[in-house]
Amino acid sequence: MDTREILEKVKTGEISVEDAESYFRREPFEEMEYAKLDTHRKTRSGFPEVIYCSGKSDEHFLHIFGRLYEEEGEVFGTRASAHQYELVKEQYPLAQYDPLSKIIKIEKEGKKREGCIAVCTAGTADIPVAEEAAQTAEYFGSHVERIYDVGVAGIHRLFSRLEIIQKANCIVAVAGMEGALASVLGGLVDKPVIAVPTSVGYGANFGGLSALLTMINSCSNGIAVVNIDNGYGAGYIATQINRMGCRKIL
Numbered sequence: 001m002d003t004r005e006i007l008e009k010v011k012t013g014e015i016s017v018e019d020a021e022s023y024f025r026r027e028p029f030e031e032m033e034y035a036k037l038d039t040h041r042k043t044r045s046g047f048p049e050v051i052y053c054s055g056k057s058d059e060h061f062l063h064i065f066g067r068l069y070e071e072e073g074e075v076f077g078t079r080a081s082a083h084q085y086e087l088v089k090e091q092y093p094l095a096q097y098d099p100l101s102k103i104i105k106i107e108k109e110g111k112k113r114e115g116c117i118a119v120c121t122a123g124t125a126d127i128p129v130a131e132e133a134a135q136t137a138e139y140f141g142s143h144v145e146r147i148y149d150v151g152v153a154g155i156h157r158l159f160s161r162l163e164i165i166q167k168a169n170c171i172v173a174v175a176g177m178e179g180a181l182a183s184v185l186g187g188l189v190d191k192p193v194i195a196v197p198t199s200v201g202y203g204a205n206f207g208g209l210s211a212l213l214t215m216i217n218s219c220s221n222g223i224a225v226v227n228i229d230n231g232y233g234a235g236y237i238a239t240q241i242n243r244m245g246c247r248k249i250l
Contacts, residue, residue, distance in 0.1 A: 006020050007020070046243075047140060047236065047239075048068070048071075048072050048076075049068065050068075050075075050076040050077060050078065050232075051064055051065060051068065051075070051076070051077035051078070051080075052077070052078055052079060053077045053078065053079050053080035053081070053084055053102075053104065054079040054080075054081070058084075058087055061084055061087070062087055062088065062091070065077065065088055065092070065104075066091065066092070069092065069106055073108055074105070074106050074107050074108045074139075075105060075106050076103070076104075076105045076107075076136075076139045077103065077104045077105065078102065078103055078132060078136070078232045079102050080097065080102050080103065080104035081102070082097070082099060084104065085097035085104055088104060092106060094106045098131065098135065100127065100128050100131055101128055101129075101131035101132045101135055101231070102128070102132070103131070103132060103135050103136075105135075105139060107139060111141065112141065113138060113141055113142055113143040113144075114141060114142065114143060114242075114243075114246050115142055115143055115169050115242040115243070115245055115246040116142075116143050116144075116145060116167060116168040116169055116242070117134075117137050117142050117143070117144050117145070117168055117169065117170050117171070117172060117235075117238045117239070117242050118144075118145045118147055118164060118165045118168035118170075118171045118172070119133050119134045119137070119144055119145070119146055119147065119171075119172045119174065119238075120147045120148070120150055120158075120165065120171060120172065120173050120174065120181065120185065121147075121148045121149060121150070121151070121174045121175065121181075122149075122150070122151030122152070122173075122174070122175035122176065122177065122179075122180075122181040123149055123151050123175075123176070123177075123200065124148065124149050125176065125198075125200045126148075126174045126175060126176055126198045126200055127148055128231075129174050129196060129198045129229050129230075129231040130146070130148065130172070130174040130196075130231060131231070132231025132232055132235065133172050133174065133196065133231035133232070133234040133235035133238065134146055134172075134231075134235065135235070136231065136232050136234075136235025136236060136239070137172075137235040137236075137238050137239045137242070140235070140236070140239040141239070141243075142238065142239045142242045142243075145164055145165075145168065147161045147164065147165060150181070151175065151177075151180075151181055152180045152181060152184060155184070158181075158184065158185075162188060165185070165188070165189060166188070166189050166190075166191075168189075168191060169191060169241060169242045169244075169245030169246070170191055170192050170193075170194065170238045170241040170242050170245070171185055171189055171191060171192070171193045171194070172193075172194045172196060172234045172235070172238050173185050173193055173194070173195050173196065174196040174198060174231070174234075175195075175196070175197065175198065175211055175215075176197065176198035176199060176200025176201045176205065176208060176211050177200065177201045177205060177210070177211065178201075178210055178211060178214050179195070179197050179210065179211030179212070179213075179214040179215050180214060182195035182214075182215045182218060182220070182223055182225075183214070183215075183218040183219065183220045183223070184220075185220075186218060186220025186221060186222055186223045187220045189222075190222075191222070191241075191245075192222055192223075192224065192241055193220075193222055193223045193224070194223075194224055194225075194226060194234045194237055194238055195215040195218070195223050195224065195225045195226070196225075196226055196229075196230060196231060196234045197209075197211035197212040197214075197215055197225070197227075197228050197229075198211060198228065198229055199228055199229055207228065208228035208229065209228070211228075212225065212227075212228055224237070
């Protein structure tokens with residue numbers, strides 16, 4: 001629970017003042033020997049801790065997943081395997097898994113999504129990374145418009161969706177190969193563009209390095225670049241920008 005939720009529960013009599021006081025006196029993290037859950041993160045930053053699932057032992061993953069779910073009433077993990085989903089769904093039937101983006105989550109029903117983030121890909125091979133970005137932003141409360149397969153090899157496809165893109169508070173441009181999509185978008189919009197290089201491409205792509213260098217060296221203004229295949233990082237930053245845009249409107 002975050003601070004506001006606790007105070008609302010005190011106001012309605014769902015929890016006592018003593019219970020609320022006990023909650024606020026707790027350490028801002030939970031010691032689990034092999035992990036320290038940052039239970040105070042949402043209060044500090046507005047975003048709860050999520051799980052990077054890859055590389056975790058089955059026991060550690062299950063315990064962390066369960067504790068975060070108990071703490072927040074929802075939980076979100078990236079780079080999860082089908083095996084990890086099989087482990088989770090036995091104990092948490094509400095868990096959902098997307099094999100494309102490798103996201104595993106339990107999400108609160110009726111969540112309000114505000115503003116607009118446009119997530120664009122150059123090609124269909126970039127969609128797994130784009131989905132990681134889009135679903136991250138949606139989990140954190142942003143409305144997302146998906147605009148896929150609009151790369152520079154057929155630039156007219158991008159122009160057909162330009163009106164929607166220009167209305168967004170932020171644009172995420174996901175591209176492999178030479179990564180030119182971010183530069184094109186940067187020259188067409190007045191909002192920040194978050195460029196995500198992907199490892200899609202042939203040998204001289206160097207696992208996404210060519211796209212990364214193109215994006216970093218772009219002559220278009222207003223472009224920021226995250227790491228190769230880092231859809232989660234792009235979705236997080238895009239949500240921060242989107243929230244600022246929504247507050248400005250309000």
